[in-house]
Amino acid sequence: MKTLLKILGVIILLVVVYAVIAMLAFSKNYHFEKSVVINAPTEKVWQHLGSLKEYNVWDPFSKADKDIVITYSGTGDKVGDSYHWKGNDKVGEGEQSITEIVPNDKLVTQLHFIKPFEGNAVAKFVLTPEGNGTKVTWSIDNELNTVMKIMKPMMDMNMKTMFDQGLGDLKKISEK
Template sequence: MKTILKILGVIVLLILAYAVIAMLAFSKDYHFEKSIVINAPKEKVWQHVGSTKAFNEWNPFAKADPNIQITYSGTPGTVGDSYHWKGNDQVGEGEQTVTAVVPNEKLSSDLHFIKPWEGMAKGNFILTPEGSGTKVTWAMDNELTTMMKIMKPMMDSQMGKMFGQGLDELKKISEK
């Protein structure tokens, strides 16, 4: 019994040490990006990333709730193009607004997360020629709270999975 208690004590101490180190050492600035090369010209790929409505055709976060409610506003593919989503606990609620557009090259947006927690982030889609295809980079930047720093490795894993699913779907529909 003493051995089990000692092992549990060491595990608890290791978890606490990790939490303290994460809170002190990890930067509050969070950047995540993932890229894929698509065998299609950037003009064709742009059709699927150049507006919020086109993005939601393959957006893995929106697809996580088959009953998600999405309301669009603004002119598609221009600054101010936006959508508001409201979904289940996994998807939450928020809005995304296009803040900059360079046709066939870059789309930037602000994300406002409302539920399950309040937060802001910036997103980018960058298209660059790569051989006879197009390299698409999907990036997100935000600021982590002290407690979120502890979850950074889990966030990286989840973001990698979701961005990967989305970019794979984008590749599939762009190469048709």
Template sequence: MKTLLKIIGAIIVLIIIYAVIAMLAFSKDYHYEKSIVINAPKDKVWQHTNSLKAYNTWDPFSKEIKNFSVTYSGAGDQIGDSYHWKGDDSEGEQSITEIIPNEKLGTQLHFIKPFEGTAKSNIVLTPEGSGTKVTWMIDNELNTMMKIMKPMMDSNMDKMFGQGLGDLKKLAEK
């Protein structure tokens, strides 16, 4: 019994040490990006990334939300156009802040639930051989609790961005 208590105590101490180190060492600025090469020309890939409606056909995050509903403001392909999403445990808005045809879609995210926050997202297309390299990135500021969860965030982003870019690849290569 004493050994078990020592092990539990050591685990708690290690968790506390990790939390303190994470709060002090991890930057509040968070950047994550993932890329994929799609065997299609930029203009074909752009058809699937040029608007919020097109984005939502392959967006993995919306597929994870139970009872997901979306309301668009505007056609979804002009600066200032936006959509509002709502689900059981998630709510927020995404609006277009930058469009460079066949090259870049920039958006601003406003998370309402489960946590209030903002982030910037970009989808950038560049030629790569006979195909198109798509780079999807997100930038935001981490609060203290989010700093502690950064390794889990990186893992989740890797999974979700990978799934989304894979779905985009399937759509664009049809």
């Protein structure tokens, strides 16, 4: 019994030490990005990326809840156009609006998360011709509060999974 308590005590101590180090060492500025080369011209890739409505066809976050409710404001392809989503606990609730759009080149959006956690982020898609294809770089930037700093490694794993899935789905539909 003493051995079990010692092991439990060491685990708790390690968790507390990690939490303190994470709060002090991790930057409050969070950036994550992934890229993929799609074997299609930039114009074809843009057809699936340059509109919020088309974006939601391959976006993995939207697919995480088959009953998600998405309400669009505008046509989805101009600065100021947006959509509101409301889904299960995995998807939560929030809004995404276009803040910058350069056809066949770049789409920048502002994300406002309402549930389960309040927060804001900036998502960016940059398209770059690469050989006969198009390199798509997807990034997200936001500010982490103290609790989120502790969760950063888990956030990185989750973002990698979601970005890989989304870019993979974008690649599939763009290469058809």
